[in-house]
Amino acid sequence: MKSQDFKMPVFGVGPIYVLTCLFLTMLGIYLHIKGYLYGGEFIKGKIYFIIFGILFILFGIYLWIEAVIVQKINMKVKEKKLITSGVYSFVRNPVYSAFLFIFTGILLLMTNYILLVLPFIFWLHLTILMKTTEEKWLKNEFGKEYEIYLREVNRVIPWFRRKSK
Secondary structure, eight states: OOTTTSOOOTTTTHHHHHHHHHHHHHHHHHHHHTTTTGGGBOSSOHHHHHHHHHHHHHHHHHHHIIIIIISOHHHHHHTTOOOOSGGGGTOSOHHHHHHHHHHHHHHHHTTBGGGGGHHHHHHHHHHHHHHHTHHHHHHHHHTHHHHHHHHHSOSSSOOOOOOOO
C-alpha cells in the first residue's frame, strides 16, 4: 500500500494531541486556582519552578519555530519529503514536542507538584497516537529510510542522534 491508498493528513494527529493537552492543562490550572490541589503547592523553591517553567516555554517556542518556519514542515509534508535534518535530527516530532514543553512550562509556573503528573500523560498520549497513526503512515511512505530514522532519533524528547548499526 503506497501513498495513493494510504494518506496522512497534513496536520497529522496534531489537533487531537494539542487540544487534549490544552484541555488538561487548563483543567489543571483551574483546579489549582480553585484550591483543589492545595496539598501539592510548593512553599519553598517556587522560583525554581518559575525559572524552569519559563525555560520550558521558551524551548517549546524555539522547537516550534524551527520545525514549522525554518524547516517548512507543511510544505515538506505536501511534497511527501521526509525531513531528517535540522531540529528533526534531534527529535522526530518537534512540533508535538514543542507543545509538550510549552504546556509543561505553563504547569511548572503553577508551582504545584501534583500538576507534574500531566506531562507524563501528555507523553504517553503522544506516544500512543504516534505509534498507531503517523509512524505507520511514514513507514508505509518512506520504508527503510524511515525505519533507520526511527532507530536513530527520539520520538518526543530532543536528544543527540544515535548511530544505527
